[in-house]
Amino acid sequence: DSGVTQTPKHLITATGQRVTLRCSPRSGDLSVYWYQQSLDQGLQFLIQYYNGEERAKGNILERFSAQQFPDLHSELNLSSLELGDSALYFCASSGTLTDTQYFGPGTRLTVL
Amino acid sequence: AQTVTQSQPEMSVQEAETVTLSCTYDTSESDYYLFWYKQPPSRQMILVIRQEAYKQQNATENRFSVNFQKAAKSFSLKISDSQLGDAAMYFCAYRPYSGAGSYQLTFGKGTKLSVIP
Numbered sequence: 536d537s538g539v540t541q542t543p544k545h546l547i548t549a550t551g552q553r554v555t556l557r558c559s560p561r562s563g564d565l566s567v568y569w570y571q572q573s574l575d576q577g578l579q580f581l582i583q584y585y586n587g588e589e590r591a592k593g594n595i596l597e598r599f600s601a602q603q604f605p606d607l608h609s610e611l612n613l614s615s616l617e618l619g620d621s622a623l624y625f626c627a628s629s630g631t632l633t634d635t636q637y638f639g640p641g642t643r644l645t646v647l
Numbered sequence: 648a649q650t651v652t653q654s655q656p657e658m659s660v661q662e663a664e665t666v667t668l669s670c671t672y673d674t675s676e677s678d679y680y681l682f683w684y685k686q687p688p689s690r691q692m693i694l695v696i697r698q699e700a701y702k703q704q705n706a707t708e709n710r711f712s713v714n715f716q717k718a719a720k721s722f723s724l725k726i727s728d729s730q731l732g733d734a735a736m737y738f739c740a741y742r743p744y745s746g747a748g749s750y751q752l753t754f755g756k757g758t759k760l761s762v763i764p
Contacts, residue, residue: 537691568751578738580751593751623690633750635682636742638692 539639553614558626567609573622653755670739678744687735734762
C-alpha cells in the first residue's frame with residue numbers, strides 16, 4: 536500500500552458524459568501528478584499540482600481539467616467523454632518536487 | 648524531449664533464475680533520475696528501484712539491481728532468484744533532476760515478464 540488513495544476504483548459511463556476522479560496523496564505530500572495509461576498510448580503524464588498550484592501540463596486534453604484543494608487532495612475532471620478516453624487513470628504523489636513519486640491504485644474508466 | 652525505450656515487449660524466466668530487462672533513454676541533461684516500476688496484474692504501480700545519474704554506484708534493492716551505463720544511456724534491471732510474484736509488467740522511467748517546472752515521469756512501453764515454475 537503506497538498510501539495514495541483513489542476513488543472510485545471503477546467507473547463506467549457513456550459518451551458525452553462528465554466524471555470526476557479523486558485522489559488523496561500520502562500524508563504530508565505536497566505534489567500530485569495525474570497519469571493516463573491506455574493500450575495505444577502507454578503511460579502518459581497529464582498534469583501536476585504542487586501545494587495547490589498547477590505546476591506543469593503534459594498531454595492533457597482541453598476537455599480535461601484538474602485542481603488541488605487546500606487539504607491537498609486532487610480531482611481530475613473529464614468532460615464530453617469519448618470512447619478513446621477509456622483508460623486507467625493514476626494519481627501519484629511526492630513529498631516535494633524532487634522526491635520519488637508513489638502511485639495510487641488507479642481508477643479504471645470505461646466509456647461506452 | 649526525453650524518450651525511454653524498452654526493446655523487449657515480453658520476456659520469460661525460470662523460477663530461481665536470473666533475468667535482465669533492458670532500457671535505453673535519450674536526454675541532453677547531465678543530471679536526472681531513472682526508475683523501474685513494476686505493475687502486477689492488480690495494475691498497481693510499485694516502485695522497484697531508483698538511480699540517481701550523478702551516482703556512479705549501481706543501485707541495489709534485495710534481489711533487484713541495475714546496470715547503469717551513463718555514457719551509453721542504458722539502464723537495465725537484473726532480477727536474481729526470480730520468484731512467481733515477480734511476474735508483472737516492468738516499466739523503465741526517466742525524470743529530470745531539476746527543471747523549469749515539471750518533474751514528470753517519462754515511461755517506456757514496458758516489458759511483460761513471465762516466471763515459469
